[in-house]
Amino acid sequence: MLEVSHLTVQYGAIRGVDDISFSVKEGEIVTLIGANGAGKTSTLRAISGLNKTSPETSIKFMGQEISNQRAHNIVKMGLCHVPEGRRIFYDMTVSENLYMGAYTSSNSAQVKKNLERAYTLFPRLKEREHQLGGTLSGGEQQMLAIARALMTGGKMVLFDEPSMGLAPIIVRDIFSIIKELREEGVTILLVEQNANMALTIADRAYVMETGKITMSGDARDIKNDGNVKKAYLGA
């Protein structure tokens, strides 16, 4: 579904992401784990068109080359992104935030259906429909960010650190939502620092270190790998 090859992101003289290649198949949960500054967020931003990539980069989504597309066109193709730090619109109500997710859709029946789906998935958001996004708790904001991305009707979701700054019990909720989405047939690329959680729900994993992929394979194998355990799982 997503085919990334030779992805390079350059920040001035520094290579944030250095010639990495990986793929995500339809219906999979793939996780990208690694320490702070390894280039995980840059990778996701490059896929969504927010970061410029170098000329040798090729990113194919459902067979189409998207590395030269602008961000808003990539969303329209069905690839959505729940950004790091949630980035909800603080001065807009919950329902306005969700309608922003439906920006590209001109089919109001479809928008209504997606809105119902979002409220079924996150009943808490329905209760807070008319509240400003900025007044929500961290967990609710993360739910809103996820719901908003789903409103785009995307077939694949990029998650960037959905557990960041959340209480463990909320983190569990968020991860069970991610699993639920996979059941619905949504393909997922998950970037996490909480490697333990990520490896538990993922099918496959890639480990990133200073801009490069250093290991890849079945999520269970990676989880049991001695080096990974020592470096990321605190064992």
Place this chain on the structure above:
Amino acid sequence: MSQLIQLLIYGLQLGAVYALVALGYTMVYGIVRLINSAHGDFLMLGAYTAFFISLLNGAGLVACILGAMLASGIIAVTADLLAFKPMRDQPKFTALITALGVSTFIQNLSRALPFIGPIPKPFPTLLESRPFEVAGITVTTVQIFMIVLATILLLLLSYIVGKTKIGRAMRAVALDRDASALMGVDINRVITITFFIGGCLAGVGGVFYGIMYPTLEVSIGSFLGNKAFIAAVIGGIGNIKGAMVGGILMGVIEIYATSINADVGFGVFYLFLIIILLVKPAGLFGKLTTEKV
């Protein structure tokens, strides 16, 4: 008492002009964080457009206003695409200087153009000013027309920004550009539309200015623009309601101040600005934000 109300009518009339122009400053600032010093010059070109349209046979007030709106809107969009857009990712200071350059360029180019030129032009009477008396207060048709049209435009803008899809996108881009792009919003298109709407309002402001002070010269834009910008800052730059309230408030205050002494009008503007910035640094409706570095 009737004297005070009489002055209030004048104040509302002037405030309507300030509000229309202040909105352009505030909308552009809100969405691209640019203090567009050339905004007043869009107004000036709008006023001249209305002047030229009025020379055509049979062209009336409506044609002049629509023509001025369209001209100022298109000029605003052009200035953005040619001058501001290339500076979008540069430091704010660069963009500010670019805007000053655009302003200087427009004024001097206009001075050099044979059909505009450095000599002031008399603005035609587009609307006959008939006075009539209501409960001891004299109101003119021009005043009513200006206040009503400005109110309609302000309400229309509030509706667009508050309730429509494009308005929601404008607010979203102002809040978070990347997140908006991830929602499928074409950022450049939204910025262009914002410049266009701001320019249209400046065009109306230009015609209003011509109606009130019927002498056109190339510097009217920066003169009026300065005051409208201060009004926008007083209301809280970036805040649409703030620009409306700030503009109307400053119009009323200026008229009251000049009624006491004709020379203190502009001074009062700055005095009020200083007081507001001391008491409420983000303006009446603005929120203080800490800048992330």
